[in-house]
Amino acid sequence: MRFLPVLSPPLSPPPADRQDAACPAPAAALDPDGDVTASPDAGFVPREKRVYFEVFGCQMNKLDAELMTAVLLEEGYRFTPEVRDAGVVLYNTCAVREQAENRVFSKLGALKPLKRRRPGMVIGVLGCSAQNHREAIFERFPHVGIVCGTGEFLRLPELIARARTEGPVAALDLDFEHTPRFTRTRSFGPSPQQAYVSVMRGCDQACTFCVVPRTRGKEVSRPVREIVDECRALVDSGVVEITLLGQTVNSYGKRLAKGRVIGLQHVLHELNKIPGLQRIRFITSHPRFMTSELIDAMAGLEKVCEYLHLPVQSGSDAVLRRMLRTYTVDRYRRVVEECREKVRGLALATDVIVGFCGETDAEFQETVKLMEEVRFHGAFVFRYSERAGTRAAAEQADDVPDEVKRERNQVLLRLQSRVSTEILRERVGGVEEILVEGPSKLDPSRLTGRNRANQIIVFPGRADEGLAGNLIPVRITEATSLVLVGERVPA
Numbered sequence: 001m002r003f004l005p006v007l008s009p010p011l012s013p014p015p016a017d018r019q020d021a022a023c024p025a026p027a028a029a030l031d032p033d034g035d036v037t038a039s040p041d042a043g044f045v046p047r048e049k050r051v052y053f054e055v056f057g058c059q060m061n062k063l064d065a066e067l068m069t070a071v072l073l074e075e076g077y078r079f080t081p082e083v084r085d086a087g088v089v090l091y092n093t094c095a096v097r098e099q100a101e102n103r104v105f106s107k108l109g110a111l112k113p114l115k116r117r118r119p120g121m122v123i124g125v126l127g128c129s130a131q132n133h134r135e136a137i138f139e140r141f142p143h144v145g146i147v148c149g150t151g152e153f154l155r156l157p158e159l160i161a162r163a164r165t166e167g168p169v170a171a172l173d174l175d176f177e178h179t180p181r182f183t184r185t186r187s188f189g190p191s192p193q194q195a196y197v198s199v200m201r202g203c204d205q206a207c208t209f210c211v212v213p214r215t216r217g218k219e220v221s222r223p224v225r226e227i228v229d230e231c232r233a234l235v236d237s238g239v240v241e242i243t244l245l246g247q248t249v250n251s252y253g254k255r256l257a258k259g260r261v262i263g264l265q266h267v268l269h270e271l272n273k274i275p276g277l278q279r280i281r282f283i284t285s286h287p288r289f290m291t292s293e294l295i296d297a298m299a300g301l302e303k304v305c306e307y308l309h310l311p312v313q314s315g316s317d318a319v320l321r322r323m324l325r326t327y328t329v330d331r332y333r334r335v336v337e338e339c340r341e342k343v344r345g346l347a348l349a350t351d352v353i354v355g356f357c358g359e360t361d362a363e364f365q366e367t368v369k370l371m372e373e374v375r376f377h378g379a380f381v382f383r384y385s386e387r388a389g390t391r392a393a394a395e396q397a398d399d400v401p402d403e404v405k406r407e408r409n410q411v412l413l414r415l416q417s418r419v420s421t422e423i424l425r426e427r428v429g430g431v432e433e434i435l436v437e438g439p440s441k442l443d444p445s446r447l448t449g450r451n452r453a454n455q456i457i458v459f460p461g462r463a464d465e466g467l468a469g470n471l472i473p474v475r476i477t478e479a480t481s482l483v484l485v486g487e488r489v490p491a
């Protein structure tokens with residue numbers, strides 16, 4: 001799966017038609033201890049219904065956060081960007097990176113004085129860290145009111161109410177087979193025109209560095225019909241691009257039907273028929289499950305984008321064995337070859353971990369060699385950090401010095417930056433169809449969008465032109481290592 005190395009910003013406010021009573025209330029004033037107090041006039045939302053929500057980690061966490069957002073909105077909660085203004089503070093956590101987890105822990109520590117002043121405030125730790133550390137979170141942070149794992153977040157309104165009346169409450173069941181599923185009819189992100197849809201939860205793999213099988217349990221795939229119905233409803237609400245999510249999305253279908261093989265390609269075929277849906281993506285794929293049938297579907301279905309995120313993790317067979325990745329470098333090469341042969345214009349992204357237990361310089365050089373040879377369009381490079389609860393933490397020594405990890409990280413980042421720039425430059429002069437996402441965060445006189453290869457394109461335009469969600473042609477005029485720059489051309 002793809003892990004985002006950086007802290008996600010707080011969720012954007014709810015869609016316009018749900019903002020009528022959004023926080024902070026219009027006539028807010030500062031009370032003596034500096035907290036925001038809403039005046040009791042129109043649009044007033046009591047503090048107990050105001051939620052501050054921060055999300056860390058991978059796309060799956062963001063999707064879970066969307067579902068939590070929907071559940072809370074339905075129960076009358078509204079979101080505020082200010083912790084001080086909230087009656088409920090929630091963190092949807094990531095246990096994969098030590099850094100992300102430590103940030104949440106330090107935020108929890110910093111909330112202690114506020115909780116002392118406001119005993120009615122409910123603080124919730126949700127998601128992977130909650131699942132991993134369980135009730136131990138209450139011991140370390142006694143002011144936390146909710147510890148809610150990855151299988152129970154749909155119970156959030158009930159848990160908030162119980163934490164208020166009964167005190168600390170934990171919800172850590174991971175039995176997804178019996179967890180009520182939540183099918184959305186509208187998307188809360190990443191934009192009104194783009195939606196993530198989960199096709200499965202959990203992971204049956206046992207990569208030694210990864211805490212996900214412990215925090216998200218065994219694989220459970222959703223029936224094809226349920227996914228198609230959710231996607232249809234999302235398209236009816238204005239969504240034009242759907243990204244299917246799963247920890248190992250291409251192993252989708254296991255145990256779904258006795259005596260019949262169902263794979264992700266079946267979902268893709270069904271979604272490709274939905275009128276109004278323009279683009280389909282899926283992340284994250286495992287090299288072992290990249291079948292010819294799935295590659296053929298990618299190649300043959302016009303709505304499936306030419307983008308594949310296929311984490312290799314290391315270019316050394318010995319390291320892959322220690323990671324228990326269940327494929328060899330040669331198998332990975334063959335998969336890439338078949339994908340590139342069949343899917344024209346394929347953009348390939350990967351994840352790499354440097355400094356995994358026992359990684360020698362020679363083993364690292366094999367990764368350098370593979371990256372030079374494959375020439376990925378993008379690579380997310382991570383320094384290995386030991387995670388409690390993983391097999392590697394229990395059985396293998398985290399023995400590569402930090403400075404060596406940092407140096408190897410830099411080597412790969414430089415390599416990838418050079419390759420990405422070269423690949424992006426090849427697109428200069430061409431015209432690309434891009435899906436407009438909205439204004440550029442860095443320059444409001446420009447808009448951003450993505451091409452089918454998932455590359456970001458920045459071009460002149462204003463937010464009030466109403467182009468977001470449209471597919472438009474853009475001529476590429478320039479390339480950096482991260483983005484393409486373009487100009488609009490007549491459709």
Ligand code: SF4
Pocket residue numbers: 001203204205206207210211212213247248286
């Ligand atoms: S165990 Fe391996 S395949 Fe499963 S989520 Fe973790 S890294 Fe991905």
